Amino acid sequence: MGGMTPKIARFIAEQKPATPCLVVDVDQVEARYRALNSALPQARIYYAVKANPAMPILNRLVGLGSSFDAASWEEVSLCLEAGAEPDxxxxxxxxxxxxxxxxxxxxxxxxxxxxxxxxLEKLAQHAPGARVYCRLLVDNDGAEWPLSRKFGTTLDSARDLMLLARDLGLDPYGLSFHVGSQQLSADAYEVAISRVAALFTDLSAAGLDLRMVNLGGGFPVRYRDDVPGIDHFATAISHAMTEHFGNALPEMLVEPGRFIVGDSGVVRSEVVLVSRRGREDGPRWVYLDIGRFGGLAETEGESIRYAIRTDRDGTPTGPVAIAGPTCDGADIMYEKTAYELPLGLESGDQIDLLSTGAYVSTYCSTRFNGFKPLTEYYI
Amino acid sequence: MGGMTPKIARFIAEQKPATPCLVVDVDQVEARYRALNSALPQARIYYAVKANPAMPILNRLVGLGSSFDAASWEEVSLCLEAGAEPDxxxxxxxxxxxxxxxxxxxxxxxxxxxxxxxxLEKLAQHAPGARVYCRLLVDNDGAEWPLSRKFGTTLDSARDLMLLARDLGLDPYGLSFHVGSQQLSADAYEVAISRVAALFTDLSAAGLDLRMVNLGGGFPVRYRDDVPGIDHFATAISHAMTEHFGNALPEMLVEPGRFIVGDSGVVRSEVVLVSRRGREDGPRWVYLDIGRFGGLAETEGESIRYAIRTDRDGTPTGPVAIAGPTCDGADIMYEKTAYELPLGLESGDQIDLLSTGAYVSTYCSTRFNGFKPLTEYYI
Structure with a gap:
């Protein structure tokens, strides 16, 4: 559960790797890819490389026929190196x-x-004739890691831009949206699909037929709390697509990152200190050898709440605040969220942060407070 | 101003370094060290290595006779490599x-x-006989980057712990506090010193004479707004020390980081995109090739507000939001703070983020979204 596959458990037990480290089970990556593919067979999967760009993951996904969503030239280059076709x-x-x-x-x-x-003008000049798609601004309600303010445009603006794309000699391919990462509600997809379909119709009337809908990512991973399964989202998406597009279904793309790798990995960490900090009535403070600047950046605002496993699980617990090892006051993972850990927990204990395969290795700072990036194992 | 020394300006003009990059004038580091040393000659300076651990900075400070505040064994090791004595x-x-x-x-x-x-028990066991000092929890009001929740203990607890330190065979050396980074009020030091002095007196009555007060860091750097000069803080500290300790002044330590290196460096960045994002009435969005995950971590919550210089300064300006180059919705530096940039600013322009010598190179992520860490130049 939570990424602690038998293979990872065995690796940690046998190898006793130095902490902090990330251990990813690449077979589990494959299993998640296959699960999504069979839940939503009509959609082509573009793995969001930014979630975890490790070569063993990219290699495995290339072998499975995955496509790739790259955030930078450097990520494009990694995909090519892994054997992906440019197309x-x-x-x-x-x-x-x-x-x-x-x-x-x-x-x-x-x-x-x-x-x-x-x-768009940059693309027309430097990528002439390329297929382009426009990202719409949609509601991110329900997402634990929302994205909306920074990206996307309005329906009206997208309409004008797609027509302009044609005039600029580009191939106006389709539309995309992103409902926000770790999105728990299928409603968000349904609303977005209805808007996309309306714009398809509108542009068709203007003589421009789009061919693709990019549904983005956002499919959630189970951290501490249960989340709806992928079938729930797949069903809602399929229904909404059929409802709004009828038999004229466009190409469908999805860009999962967290969903593919999140619960394929576990972070192993050492407890550096357990302290009451002079207040017998307050929670204990548990300091780990990994923190917000060692890869757990998504704990900002306590947004992503990882499940934690210790060797003392099953013994009596009490409330804790959980912080990282640096001298930075912002390096606190959980202070408001109700976490409990065993009362016997002490300096030197090892603990596991579950479902940490996504967005950990890459957020990690180069050397904040002198700490080296966590070691990564792909097994 | 703001770290744009003539030497840095010349370097950028002549070398045209690829962006994003950090350029630090090591002579300016020396000037800030000397300024602090002459404002507060009775205090020994322990440079907070975490602010910028680059070897040219450490080498220069070793040559000036500085001591060092290390956050990890790795930072201890860097100081030794730079020629610092363990003492x-x-x-x-x-x-x-x-x-x-x-x-x-x-x-x-x-x-x-x-x-x-x-x-303390870990230290007694593994660093027998060492000089130890206890960090007090003090008010961080007035600090732009506060630290207090995670560190420090109460006066009562510190008293007990210093007595315990003696019993455990350690050398109970003194007390420390930290008023918070980028602290704008000298009052914070005065209040903290009065508490430290009270505990000195209390412990002396219990037969334990402490010998050292570590005043921490926190001295501010000028970003967009004026800040009080170092003499203002030095005067307040000296008065408070004399008022509370009289002629029996203990050893005094300070741990400046930001103050020594902050305004010795400039980040050079490229404007990747300027966009109205479909809303003519809203601010323009300016996307840079460096963001919160490329080193500007202290813009979290828009806490540290860097001054920005462009080649179009002096032309008409308008409101902007400023964001980084990644696909992450949290990678926004300034959306609420009132920033204005020239209306003519466009993709491909180069801009300078001033006073970025501290806490940039080390917060930088290893490769988030594929982007390599910024290049560093020490001149």
Whole structure:
């Protein structure tokens, strides 16, 4: 559960790796890919490389026939190195340096996202003829890691931009949206699909037939609390697509990152200190050898709440605050969220943070407070 | 101003370094060290290595006779490599792995901080006879980057712990506090010093004479707004020390980090995109090739507000939101703070983020979204 597969448990027991470290079971990555593929067979999967760009993961996914959503030229390059065809790569960042557009285009990438006129003009100049899709701004209610303010544009603006794309000699391919990461509500997809369909109709009336809907990512992973399964989202998405597009279904794309790798990995950490900090009535403070600047960046605002396993589980517990090892006052993972850990927990104990396969290794700082990045194992 | 020394300006003009990059003028580091040393000659300076651990900075400070505040064994090791004597190093993190305590002790470090019984017991066992000082919890009001919740203990608890330190065979050396980073009010030091002095008196009555007060860091750097000069803080500290300790002045230590290196550095960045995002009435969004996960972590909550310089300064400006280059919705530096940038700013322009010598290179993520850490130049 929570990414602690038998293979990872065995690896940790036998190898006793130095902490902090991340152990990822690549077979579990494959299992999640297959689960999504069978729940939503009509959609092509573009793995969001930013969730975890480790080569063993990319290699495995290339072997499974996955496509890839890259956030930068560097990620495009990693996918090519892993054996992906340029045609299986989408440059999915709405904000791209001209040099990155040129490099990707030279490497054969022909699919780019945009959400404003300026970016579209950059693409017209430096990626002539490429397939482009416009990202819509949609509601992120229900997401534990929302994204909306920074990306996407309005329906009206998207309409104008798609027509402009055609005039600029680009291939106006489709529309995308993102309901926010770790999205718990299928409603968010249904609402977004209805808007996308309306714009398809509107543009068709203007003589422009779009061909693709990119549903983004956001499918949740189980951390501390249960989340709806992938079938729940797949059913809602399929219903909404049929309802709004009828028999004229466009190509469907999804961009899962967290869903594919999140519960394929476990972070092993050492308890550095357990302290009451002078107040017998307050919670104990548990300091780990990994914190917000060692990879657990998604604990910002206590947004992502990882499940924690200790060797003392089953013994009496009490409330704790949980913090990282640096001298930074912001390096606190959980202070408001109600966490309990065994009363016997002490300095030197090892603990596991479950379902930490996504968005840990890459957020990690280069050397904040002198601490080296956590070691990664792909097994 | 703001770290844009003539030497840095010349370097950028002549070398045209690829962006994003950090350029630090090591002569300016020396100037800030000398300024603090002459404002507060009675205090020994322990440079907070975590602010910027680059070897050219450590080398220069060793040459100037500085001591060092290290947050980890890795930082202790860097100081030794730079030529610092073990006796000039304080292990200043209240949360230390046993292995780190042992390594530092073996290397000759004899000065350690603690703030709870558990840590004190670790020190007694693994750093026998070392000088130890206890960190007090003090008010961080007035600080732009407060620290208080995670560190420090109460006066009552500190009293008991210092007596325990003696019983455990350690050398109960003194007390420390930290008023919070980028602290704008000298009052914070005065209040803290009065508490420290009261505890000195109390412990002296119990037969234990402490010898050292560690005033921490927190001295502010000028970002967008003026801040009080170092003389203002030095005067307040000196008065408070004399008022509360009279002629029996203890050793005084300070642990500046930001103050020494903050305005010695400039980040050079490229504008990747300027967008209205479909709303003519809203602010423009300016996306840079560096963001919260590329080193500007202290913009979290818009806490640290860097001054920004462009080649179009002096032309008409308008309101902007400022964000980083990643696909992460949290990668927004300034959305609520009133920033204005030239209306003519466009993709490809270069801009400078001033006074970015501290807490940038080390917070930087290893490769979030594929982006490599910013390049660093020490000149």
């Amino acid at each position: 299986a790569i989408s440059f999915g960042n709405t904000v791209k340096k001209v040099s990155a557009i040129c490099a990707a285009y030279d490497a054969g990438v022909r699919m780019f996202v945009f959400d404003c006129r300026e970016e | 000039a190093i304080s292990f200043g993190n209240t949360v230390k792995k046993v292995s780190a305590i042992c390594a530092a002790y073996d290397a000759g470090v004899r000065m350690f901080v603690f703030d709870c019984r558990e840590e």
